[in-house]
Amino acid sequence: MDMFPRRKAKPITNVNLTPIMDIFSVLIIFFVKANVLSANAVEVPANVKVPKSISSETVETAPEVMLYNDEVNLKIINRTVKIDDLIKTKGELNDRGRYVYIELKKYIESFKIENQDFGLTVNFVSSNETSYKKIYDVVDFLKSAGFKNVLFIAEVTDK
Amino acid sequence: MIELNITAFLDMMSTILFFLLLSVSFVNMTSLTLPPAAKSLLKNPFAAAPLSPKIYLFSLDDQSLRLVVSWKGAEPGEFKEDIARVASDKVNENLIILSTKLVSALLQKYPAEKSVQLSLASDVNYQELVSVMDGIRAKISEIVLLSYEESHAKAREQVKGGI
Numbered sequence: 001m002d003m004f005p006r007r008k009a010k011p012i013t014n015v016n017l018t019p020i021m022d023i024f025s026v027l028i029i030f031f032v033k034a035n036v037l038s039a040n041a042v043e044v045p046a047n048v049k050v051p052k053s054i055s056s057e058t059v060e061t062a063p064e065v066m067l068y069n070d071e072v073n074l075k076i077i078n079r080t081v082k083i084d085d086l087i088k089t090k091g092e093l094n095d096r097g098r099y100v101y102i103e104l105k106k107y108i109e110s111f112k113i114e115n116q117d118f119g120l121t122v123n124f125v126s127s128n129e130t131s132y133k134k135i136y137d138v139v140d141f142l143k144s145a146g147f148k149n150v151l152f153i154a155e156v157t158d159k
Numbered sequence: 160m161i162e163l164n165i166t167a168f169l170d171m172m173s174t175i176l177f178f179l180l181l182s183v184s185f186v187n188m189t190s191l192t193l194p195p196a197a198k199s200l201l202k203n204p205f206a207a208a209p210l211s212p213k214i215y216l217f218s219l220d221d222q223s224l225r226l227v228v229s230w231k232g233a234e235p236g237e238f239k240e241d242i243a244r245v246a247s248d249k250v251n252e253n254l255i256i257l258s259t260k261l262v263s264a265l266l267q268k269y270p271a272e273k274s275v276q277l278s279l280a281s282d283v284n285y286q287e288l289v290s291v292m293d294g295i296r297a298k299i300s301e302i303v304l305l306s307y308e309e310s311h312a313k314a315r316e317q318v319k320g321g322i
Contacts, residue, residue: 024169132283
């Protein structure tokens with residue numbers, strides 16, 4: 001009698017992984033394509049609810065300016081300022097506003113030298129409840145700094 | 160029969176799949192362009208006075224807005240209509256329809272007009288601005304933004320005149 005009885009050999013079961021590999025490959029190609037297509041789009045934080053629009057214009061790749069909670073984030077020059085800094089009092093900007101204005105001018109000048117229009121367009125992102133006064137003040141500042149076109153970013157709605 | 164060990168490959172595929180799934184955004188964005196400011200190219204000083212059509216949107220109270228389309232020229236005039244307000248997270252479809260309607264009425268009178276100036280009161284929100292722009296752009300693509308002070312002046316004029 002054997003001390004260690006032989007175990008009955010189990011049949012080797014092979015799981016057919018071909019369908020799952022097929023699905024995985026298709027999903028990966030789909031997501032890579034979706035990622036590449038959305039790479040040109042603007043970055044909108046989850047807490048910012050942009051307005052909805054029936055417009056069918058595509059979003060252009062352009063520098064982004066975001067106005068949220070009275071703060072203006074200028075990603076082009078990596079600065080965030082209060083909206084009050086961009087409004088002139090007695091025809092003058094305060095120190096922070098002047099600094100941002102000069103930085104933006106420098107940025108725009110660099111594009112003028114290269115003779116490109118890309119840098120003269122800006123994507124404007126803000127929440128749907130932002131008042132027109134704030135929007136106008138920021139747009140007015142951007143135009144005075146030298147930006148030619150301001151693109152209002154909105155979410156497409158079918159209605 | 161040689162069997163390939165694809166465990167590592169499957170692990171990598173799963174990781175990439177979840178990474179891409181989390182990073183992708185399905186929200187479709189659009190943009191509404193504000194054209195660059197330009198100088199007038201009027202060369203004939205005896206030409207008819209320009210119409211310079213302006214569109215104003217201001218609130219009458221918390222519940223309603225007034226949309227006014229006015230023009231100058233030889234025969235100045237205006238169209239206006241009041242509309243109910245909706246919450247800022249909803250699209251005011253009636254505002255889009257009304258904007259298109261009033262701009263169409265202006266174009267029926269003056270079909271050659273190619274641009275309008277738009278002024279909104281300071282308390283009008285971004286969603287309402289986009290909705291008005293959507294309505295106008297159905298007929299006229301070039302919109303120039305004007306200061307909120309113009310709209311306030313128009314609102315004062317209408318209230319003073321009891322209109």
